[in-house]
Amino acid sequence: MMAPVVRALRDTECAGLIMVARLEWTKFEARSLAAIREEYERVKDERYTRLHLDHVPVIDEDDLRVDVAPLMREAIRLGYGSIMVDGSRLPLAENIAATREVVELARQAGVAVEAELGAVFGHGEGPLPPYEELFASGRGFTDPGEAARFVRETGTDWLSVAVGSLHGAISRTRKDEKKAEARLDISRLKAIHAAAGVPLVLHGGTGIRKVYIMDAIPSGIAKINVATAIRQPYERALAGGAEKAADAVYAATVRVIREDLEVAGSAKVINPAGGSA
Numbered sequence: 473m474m475a476p477v478v479r480a481l482r483d484t485e486c487a488g489l490i491m492v493a494r495l496e497w498t499k500f501e502a503r504s505l506a507a508i509r510e511e512y513e514r515v516k517d518e519r520y521t522r523l524h525l526d527h528v529p530v531i532d533e534d535d536l537r538v539d540v541a542p543l544m545r546e547a548i549r550l551g552y553g554s555i556m557v558d559g560s561r562l563p564l565a566e567n568i569a570a571t572r573e574v575v576e577l578a579r580q581a582g583v584a585v586e587a588e589l590g591a592v593f594g595h596g597e598g599p600l601p602p603y604e605e606l607f608a609s610g611r612g613f614t615d616p617g618e619a620a621r622f623v624r625e626t627g628t629d630w631l632s633v634a635v636g637s638l639h640g641a642i643s644r645t646r647k648d649e650k651k652a653e654a655r656l657d658i659s660r661l662k663a664i665h666a667a668a669g670v671p672l673v674l675h676g677g678t679g680i681r682k683v684y685i686m687d688a689i690p691s692g693i694a695k696i697n698v699a700t701a702i703r704q705p706y707e708r709a710l711a712g713g714a715e716k717a718a719d720a721v722y723a724a725t726v727r728v729i730r731e732d733l734e735v736a737g738s739a740k741v742i743n744p745a746g747g748s749a
């Protein structure tokens with residue numbers, strides 16, 4: 473349900489990437505890269521929107537190896553403006569090698585690459601330890617020194633980092649749960665940004681305490697991924713029909729833009745000339 477998201481971006485003059493991740497066509501109803509591209513073509517408003525390929529994991533949620541290159545080539549051929557390779561379940565050297573391969577094929581096409589270093593938990597099937605325990609342990613958090621090496625050796629354009637956020641659960645049994653109120657390690661984020669020197673991406677954007685979001689943006693976060701905050705109201709409203717679901721998606725997206733992230737009007741900052749895409 474893309475149209476109400478585009479409408480919300482336009483009405484709030486907010487720049488947004490419409491995105492699909494591999495698991496959304498392997499486990500959910502997104503169907504395919506081509507189907508998403510077609511829907512985007514119908515509803516896009518490129519004063520405010522671009523199309524992005526989110527997580528294509530090298531090792532997926534079920535611990536299976538994925539052949540990422542054909543998917544990346546397909547996305548590039550279909551006109552996706554940016555693509556994400558997620559090698560975060562691999563050891564550092566292998567993540568670097570897998571990411572570099574994707575950067576090389578994207579470069580030739582002028583497409584931006586996002587990669588991930590560190591582990592943003594939540595997409596797996598099993599239960600997680602209590603949030604505060606996870607945060608205190610710093611398990612999976614991105615290391616600034618590794619981030620410097622990773623960016624230097626891969627040439628990635630954007631880097632997704634782990635500093636305390638969690639992905640919303642996607643398993644059938646847990647996907648309706650309220651997310652834990654995440655915190656962010658802002659001093660680590662600043663150190664990563666200084667070391668990496670590229671725009672950073674925050675996944676698991678739903679449910680992070682507002683004060684941390686406000687600190688994260690001037691500390692290097694240039695893109696915030698949000699799914700659960702829009703998906704859950706959509707699923708709750710769906711019983712009342714497609715129109716009700718579209719209204720719920722629109723309202724939830726406007727709420728995220730205006731209240732949770734305070735990024736209304738950002739299209740003017742990103743594209744000061746405005747108007748043209």
Ligand code: 13P
Pocket residue numbers: 493526527638639640674675676677678697698699700701
């Ligand atoms: P949330 O579901 O927590 O908003 O996270 C979305 C995300 O990071 C998609 O890549």
